Amino acid sequence: MFYKYIKKSVFIYMVVTIVFCIVGPTALILSKYESTLLETEDKMSVINSKISMIKRDTKKIEELSTEIFKILPEDQARLKTKEQILLRLDDFESRNKFVSLKVLDFIDQGNELSLPISIDFPVLDFTKTVTLIAQLQGMKFPHFIIQSLSITSEQNGSLTCAIKGAFVCFKDGKG
Numbered sequence: 001m002f003y004k005y006i007k008k009s010v011f012i013y014m015v016v017t018i019v020f021c022i023v024g025p026t027a028l029i030l031s032k033y034e035s036t037l038l039e040t041e042d043k044m045s046v047i048n049s050k051i052s053m054i055k056r057d058t059k060k061i062e063e064l065s066t067e068i069f070k071i072l073p074e075d076q077a078r079l080k081t082k083e084q085i086l087l088r089l090d091d092f093e094s095r096n097k098f099v100s101l102k103v104l105d106f107i108d109q110g111n112e113l114s115l116p117i118s119i120d121f122p123v124l125d126f127t128k129t130v131t132l133i134a135q136l137q138g139m140k141f142p143h144f145i146i147q148s149l150s151i152t153s154e155q156n157g158s159l160t161c162a163i164k165g166a167f168v169c170f171k172d173g174k175g
Contacts, residue, residue, distance in 0.1 A: 081113045082106065085142050085167045089115065092139075096132060098122065107166075114145075114166040123151060123159035133163070142169030 085106075093101060102118040119136075123129050136144045146165040153159055 081142075081169045081171050084169050085113065085115045088139065088142055088167055089117070092135070095135070096121070098124075099132070111171050112168055113171055114168045116164075116166045119161075119163040119165075121161055123161050129161055136163070136165065139167075142167045144168070 089101075089103070093099070099119050099121040102120075104116040104118075107114045107116065121129075121132070133146070133149070136146060144165055144167055146163060148162075148164045150162050151159055152162070
């Protein structure tokens with residue numbers, strides 16, 4: 001009888017031990033899975049917030065690039081650097097028929113390309129002179145750098161203005 005009781009108790013202890021051996025590691029695995037899942041959810045929420053920030057910033061960049069292309073002269077993006085400079089020179093010359101231009105060869109300065117120019121014109125009207133200088137300084141794509149400006153009196157009493165400078169443009173076409 002005692003043997004039967006011990007046999008039954010040992011059997012119950014073995015069954016309980018097997019159940020605990022299965023349930024214990026399973027509970028531990030499920031606990032680690034839950035904590036990992038919570039961490040993953042936190043990281044996903046951070047990623048989702050960053051995605052919305054990236055979308056907002058991308059939209060802002062697209063709006064700014066649209067504004068920039070509105071500012072740029074037509075066909076600015078597809079023109080080569082030399083073409084941009086020569087078109088600007090031609091535009092300047094067509095607006096100011098009274099000027100005399102002396103154009104030198106292009107100078108490659110690393111990431112910039114420049115075209116040295118000497119501009120001579122008679123000073124007939126102070127307003128026209130100031131307007132022409134302001135026009136040169138106001139150029140953006142490509143920009144004009146004034147290196148020297150002189151006004152000289154001729155023998156006949158007339159005034160002549162001489163401007164030495166250069167049209168300068170970045171090689172990637174960004175003025």
